[in-house]
Amino acid sequence: MAWNTLDDMDLAGKIVLTRVDINVPMKDGQVTDATRIERIVPTVRAILDMGGKPVLMAHYGRPKGQVVPDMSLEPLVPALEEALGVPVTFARDCIGAPAKTAVGDLQPGQVLLLENTRFHPGEEKNDAKFAASLAALGEVYCNDAFSAAHRAHGSTEGIARLLPACAGRGMAAELGALEQALGQPRRPVVAVVGGAKVSTKLDLLANLVRKVDHLVIGGGMANTFLAAQGIDVGKSLAEHDMTATARDILAKADEASCEIILPSDIVVAREFKAGAENETLAADACPADAMILDAGPQTVERITATFAACKTLIWNGPLGAFEIAPFDTATNAAAARAAALTADGTLISVAGGGDTVSALNKAGAASDFTYISTAGGAFLEWMEGKTLPGVAALST
Structure with missing residues (x-):
């Protein structure tokens, strides 16, 4: 099986919707093991170096299609900024107006983190409308979450069929x-x-x-x-x-x-x-x-x-x-x-x-x-x- 990597894509000036796995252990609002965050650094840095604007999509826990405040991704922003060495902004939803506004405000050299994709039932159902709402936010799709690749979800499978798609550095290394x-x-x-x-x-x-x-x-x-x-x-x-x-x-x-x-x-x-x-x-x-x-x-x-x-x-x-x-x-x-x-x-x-x-x-x-x-x-x-x-x- 052959797949495109970041090196096969033209990312200059483009919004790159990037699926990552940052489902890290937390205690009292603090990341206790940043291994998974550290693993996405090569992909995000490569996108930035190629002139792209990374927009991170991820899940956290099992909210089962409901908004569960304790499973918000917002507390991960400081750990992401520390690992990536660039400013990270946050959108309070992964689709709709909050996400569109945040993407529109994203500046070169910044990274945007979208809210937990599993807050929407369409994610785990791989709903076509949900996948289309995600795809509408960007121009290129990059999957760097091999650990979630066995799930046919909106952010792992559905969206990949709607945008030019490639494997991130971690995904490509794993597949290789x-x-x-x-x-x-x-x-x-x-x-x-x-x-x-x-x-x-x-x-x-x-x-x-x-x-x-x-x-x-x-x-x-x-x-x-x-x-x-x-x-x-x-x-x-x-x-x-x-x-x-x-x-x-x-x-x-x-x-x-x-x-x-x-x-x-x-x-x-x-x-x-x-x-x-x-x-x-x-x-x-x-x-x-x-x-x-x-x-x-x-x-x-x-x-x-x-x-x-x-x-x-x-x-x-x-x-x-x-x-x-x-x-x-x-x-x-x-x-x-x-x-x-x-x-x-x-x-x-x-x-x-x-x-x-x-x-x-x-x-x-x-x-x-x-x-x-x-x-x-x-x-x-x-x-x-x-x-x-x-x-x-x-x-x-």
Whole structure:
């Protein structure tokens, strides 16, 4: 799929309606984590440098089509000004007279932030009239909110069909990284999928076994696969009603010549707490009164050897209970090896998903990965092979 970027557009003197994700955590009217705001800076600065006038569209929270004062975007103005280094004005609505007036008053070198798009029911319904009201405010549409690209909303899909459209810097980087990882990857490809439940990642697993050469399954999901092979997993977190599905996935992987890597040794404990007494056993030797909380060193050695033999890595989910030591050992060790191989230039590594980002940050490995996606649902749906409406609307 091909899409236009900012570099393909003539922005001089034009109003550029820019969809961003600035759904940041707030406390007492103050931004507590500005990561998402910082990520839009390259796009907004590029528009300004190209002579355009950026008008930011964004959602905040779930107001469900109603005006909810506590979900106004106005408190974000100071944080935006600090990050962008330019004056930011605010419109008390995203369509209609308040928005039109604010756009008309916008001066070169300034940025305008429109009020929460989800204050209108037409946003989430992708209502044609609402999308047209947004489009009437500008001359070019730029989408820099990959995290919202899996939603066919007025500000992500509807408007893209009404104006010359392009991907912002962040969106283009995300799409490029994902295309490099799953679209036309350097082979062999290995994927790591972890987390608690097989049931939440069925589509992901079914897609990956057809596209990757090796699939590492970790966390609670691995326990379900072990149980599917007739192994007693004691009191471990496992979906015993999903064992038939797990066997089906193993069969599909075999048909596709995709190697499934499950734990061959495990770390078990009788209680789930930091520093709990634990022991390392063979995967088929979990005591009836214990629970599997991490993969063992033999498994880690096999995983890292696979990383070293591959050219591309896609990672979603931890290998164990990474939140507490010592059950973060496997995740930390595997992440460190992936980071080192990436730093050496021998591995392309792309990771995403909430727990994944937290786990890689905790391991101190995130900065060396080729690309870390902060998008949750959109990243997963891309990995599942689904078409993202916000991306499809940008295709040339």
